[in-house]
Amino acid sequence: MSRAEGRPVGTALLLFLAACGLALAASVAGAQSDGDASSKRFTEALATAPERARARQNPMERDPDAVAAGGKLFEQHCAECHGQKANGTRRGPSLLGKAMQQAPPGAIFWVLTNGVVRHGMPVWSKLPEPERWQIVAFLKSFQLPAERKDADSGTSSDGAPARGAAQDNASGPSVSSQQQNE
Amino acid sequence: MDWRTFFARLLDASHLHLRWALLLVALLLFSVCPAHAQESPYIVTYDHFLEEPGSLEVEYYSTFGTQRGGPDFHAFWAELEYGVKAWWTTEVYLDGQTTFDQSTLFTGYRWENRIRPLAHEHWINPVIYIEYEHTKASDKILKEVEGHDVEADYAVPNAIANREQDNELEMKLLLSGQVKGWNIAFNPLFTKNLSPSEPWEFGYALGASRPLALQARAEHCNWCPENFIVGVEMYGGLGDARSLGLNQTSHYLAPVAAWNLPSGWTLRLSPGFGLNDTSHQFLLRWGLSREFSGFGEMMRRMFGGSR
Numbered sequence: 001m002s003r004a005e006g007r008p009v010g011t012a013l014l015l016f017l018a019a020c021g022l023a024l025a026a027s028v029a030g031a032q033s034d035g036d037a038s039s040k041r042f043t044e045a046l047a048t049a050p051e052r053a054r055a056r057q058n059p060m061e062r063d064p065d066a067v068a069a070g071g072k073l074f075e076q077h078c079a080e081c082h083g084q085k086a087n088g089t090r091r092g093p094s095l096l097g098k099a100m101q102q103a104p105p106g107a108i109f110w111v112l113t114n115g116v117v118r119h120g121m122p123v124w125s126k127l128p129e130p131e132r133w134q135i136v137a138f139l140k141s142f143q144l145p146a147e148r149k150d151a152d153s154g155t156s157s158d159g160a161p162a163r164g165a166a167q168d169n170a171s172g173p174s175v176s177s178q179q180q181n182e
Numbered sequence: 183m184d185w186r187t188f189f190a191r192l193l194d195a196s197h198l199h200l201r202w203a204l205l206l207v208a209l210l211l212f213s214v215c216p217a218h219a220q221e222s223p224y225i226v227t228y229d230h231f232l233e234e235p236g237s238l239e240v241e242y243y244s245t246f247g248t249q250r251g252g253p254d255f256h257a258f259w260a261e262l263e264y265g266v267k268a269w270w271t272t273e274v275y276l277d278g279q280t281t282f283d284q285s286t287l288f289t290g291y292r293w294e295n296r297i298r299p300l301a302h303e304h305w306i307n308p309v310i311y312i313e314y315e316h317t318k319a320s321d322k323i324l325k326e327v328e329g330h331d332v333e334a335d336y337a338v339p340n341a342i343a344n345r346e347q348d349n350e351l352e353m354k355l356l357l358s359g360q361v362k363g364w365n366i367a368f369n370p371l372f373t374k375n376l377s378p379s380e381p382w383e384f385g386y387a388l389g390a391s392r393p394l395a396l397q398a399r400a401e402h403c404n405w406c407p408e409n410f411i412v413g414v415e416m417y418g419g420l421g422d423a424r425s426l427g428l429n430q431t432s433h434y435l436a437p438v439a440a441w442n443l444p445s446g447w448t449l450r451l452s453p454g455f456g457l458n459d460t461s462h463q464f465l466l467r468w469g470l471s472r473e474f475s476g477f478g479e480m481m482r483r484m485f486g487g488s489r
Contacts, residue, residue, distance in 0.1 A: 017293065020312075069400045072402060081234075113303055115303075117269050118268075122268040125303050126220055126222075128363045129363070129396065130396045
């Protein structure tokens, strides 16, 4: 290869790497995204799940160990950003809000699989599909206060049997009224 | 070489690298909160998964290689891998090697960036990989095999090989996807030595891996099958721009295994076998890594980033 051929590519790549260095420094010194914005983006991501994905049912729903296994996986992979009690940290939004709890399992699975890459949440498709569904089962085990009240009396707010008791054993946190307002 | 000599040399080499071990321990102690990793077992091949943003992964790897026409060697490297964004991971490598009966050397550093251009997950997910390498010709970590790299290149005595300084830019297109619990990855490789007289060199790596179980158990356990990921990778050179092809190239096939411990540690093991006469007959690789979350937060606090 001639001298003239070799140089432009090398120079361009070196410039690219220098730009990466500057961007890295800026990122380390830069500001954190605020909690409200990340919560909003998460809600938007749930809403943008394609219809086919939203319609998917959780195949682990009837597995009695799914919530506990999902809780373990949540603790290992998600809690560092979303908090041990899923109530959010500076790095990730609370997952106890109404939007999350009312989202179909398929939409949550879709967000988990695809992440919200441009806004900080990585893709989690490296976890096998059954494990992602276990996490969805865990997240859906949280109860809004109205549901919890109904669960105590044996019915859900729509009159159907409540899902509460078994999930309480899996130590899933309940949603406080403050968190609902997110 | 028999197995007894092999392990004696391995232990001897480990002793010599006490400084590396101390450096690693210092970094681990310095760091923050360990995070559970779900790391792939590959040592050469890359999948499309990047480091979680704000997390730092500290890794140590060794490669023991048999060498015809010269003494065997133990090459080792440390990696610091940081998730800058969910779509961008940057990584620094420090390389070294011991050639038995010769010397132990620091052989250079590398700076790697991996960038994910697509926002969503697809059947095949591309990631752009760009690395700058500032290494001596004595570098033997074999993190990739490219161009006409062959076993005989590594028989050059340290005293001579260490005089040659290489500055290279390496690009890879990381293509990877998940199918029924399997990860399938293919990485074509393009390298340019920054010396104008050197041609572009080409290579490849491909791999497949799968956890032993796709469903997690409810209890915390070290030995749960979902903590183990096994697979195989294959890598080699494809010649250069002047002579593209398989002539005078080396190729390896290597089973790989990773054990992701709930404590946050990952152990990797990979025996590699040369596939032709110009390859090393045997490479034994192993690695130890730990991921720490919150490293970015700590750095921001240290350097006064706004809250």
